[in-house]
Amino acid sequence: MYDSVIVGAGPAGMSAALYLVRFGRNIALVESMTPGGQVLLTSEVENIPSIKEIKGYELADSMKAQLDAYSYDYITEQVTSIEKTSSHFILHTANGKTLLAKTVIIASGARYKRAGIPNEVEFTGKGISYCALCDGNFYRNLPVAVVGGGNSALEEALYLARIVKEVHLIHRRDSFKAARIYVDKAKALPNIIFHTDSVVEDVLVEDMVKGAIIKNTKTGATEKLNVEGIFIYVGMQPNTEFIPQELERDASGFIVAGLEMETNIPGLYVAGDVRVKQYRQIATAMGDGVTAGCSANHYLENE
Numbered sequence: 001m002y003d004s005v006i007v008g009a010g011p012a013g014m015s016a017a018l019y020l021v022r023f024g025r026n027i028a029l030v031e032s033m034t035p036g037g038q039v040l041l042t043s044e045v046e047n048i049p050s051i052k053e054i055k056g057y058e059l060a061d062s063m064k065a066q067l068d069a070y071s072y073d074y075i076t077e078q079v080t081s082i083e084k085t086s087s088h089f090i091l092h093t094a095n096g097k098t099l100l101a102k103t104v105i106i107a108s109g110a111r112y113k114r115a116g117i118p119n120e121v122e123f124t125g126k127g128i129s130y131c132a133l134c135d136g137n138f139y140r141n142l143p144v145a146v147v148g149g150g151n152s153a154l155e156e157a158l159y160l161a162r163i164v165k166e167v168h169l170i171h172r173r174d175s176f177k178a179a180r181i182y183v184d185k186a187k188a189l190p191n192i193i194f195h196t197d198s199v200v201e202d203v204l205v206e207d208m209v210k211g212a213i214i215k216n217t218k219t220g221a222t223e224k225l226n227v228e229g230i231f232i233y234v235g236m237q238p239n240t241e242f243i244p245q246e247l248e249r250d251a252s253g254f255i256v257a258g259l260e261m262e263t264n265i266p267g268l269y270v271a272g273d274v275r276v277k278q279y280r281q282i283a284t285a286m287g288d289g290v291t292a293g294c295s296a297n298h299y300l301e302n303e
């Protein structure tokens with residue numbers, strides 16, 4: 001019986017694990033892939049306070065090495081379900097393993113939905129991005145495009161407009177799902193150019209993205225945009241296929257947590273991108289992980 005089992009070895013899960021091992025807790029960290037999570041999908045990270053710049057894989061290795069100085073079980077398995085009994089949790093994995101735990105921390109992250117445009121997968125990190133806060137700075141004074149019409153797309157367009165030369169906002173409808181205030185603010189900025197009823201027909205590439213061809217879905221007319229970056233915001237999906245039914249979620253499936261990362265199930269905590277939150281970043285995931293680790297420890301003390 002573990003004091004705590006943590007699901008997911010991204011920044012949130014590894015931060016939670018670090019705090020729990022330092023509290024002397026007997027823990028298992030379960031990860032289905034390589035430790036690091038989404039950090040492994042980014043080449044350069046430049047926005048972790050106190051670290052000027054670091055490669056994604058170096059950050060992942062460094063988090064894991066710090067943890068490996070302590071005694072804990074690292075298990076490469078995919079968690080497929082979690083059951084709550086009256087006294088503890090039972091976790092099942094894809095390979096038929098069963099883990100027992102007094103507390104569980106879900107830190108399984110989220111994934112960006114793809115827009116399905118040409119070259120999207122191959123050029124992610126080479127001009128295609130899903131995160132303006134992460135990558136916007138690489139496009140300082142350059143023209144970029146934003147794809148989407150919801151709050152995230154509009155918020156990111158507004159953020160980018162402050163640092164890039166111009167933002168081409170491409171949205172397949174002529175009305176926006178985003179709050180009116182964001183649309184009005186974007187329309188008031190001279191460097192946000194609206195392309196409604198439009199879709200990305202092609203992404204022009206050399207070694208990096210060099211432009212986009214957009215098509216008006218009503219007239220069929222095409223236009224070439226000289227953009228160096230394309231930011232896609234068509235939604236994000238939490239990795240929650242294995243969580244208990246009774247765990248409270250929002251309409252998009254993200255897990256609802258209180259300030260101390262507690263959920264509606266006592267002893268079950270959540271951290272990082274998988275929970276309902278506004279800013280999904282490495283530093284915020286680490287902060288969540290620290291809080292969840294401390295909360296799980298507090299729960300165990302009061303058991």
Ligand SMILES: Cc1cc2nc3c(=O)[nH]c(=O)nc-3n(C[C@H](O)[C@H](O)[C@H](O)COP(=O)(O)OP(=O)(O)OC[C@H]3O[C@@H](n4cnc5c(N)ncnc54)[C@H](O)[C@@H]3O)c2cc1C
Pocket residue numbers: 007008009010011012013030031032033034035036037038039041042044045046047077078079080107108109110112125130131133134135239242271272273274280281282283285
């Ligand atoms: C391309 C890209 C670039 C980014 N750049 C930056 C940046 O520059 N700066 C920044 O601050 N943020 C950046 N981000 C965002 C940042 O990486 C995330 O906010 C952060 O990694 C979230 O951490 P997490 O631990 O919550 O989740 P994740 O990093 O998603 O980790 C979750 C882990 O859980 C594992 N997992 C999921 N389900 C299961 C299961 N059932 N069983 C076992 N394991 C499971 C996954 O394999 C994964 O390893 C970027 C994201 C992307 C995609």
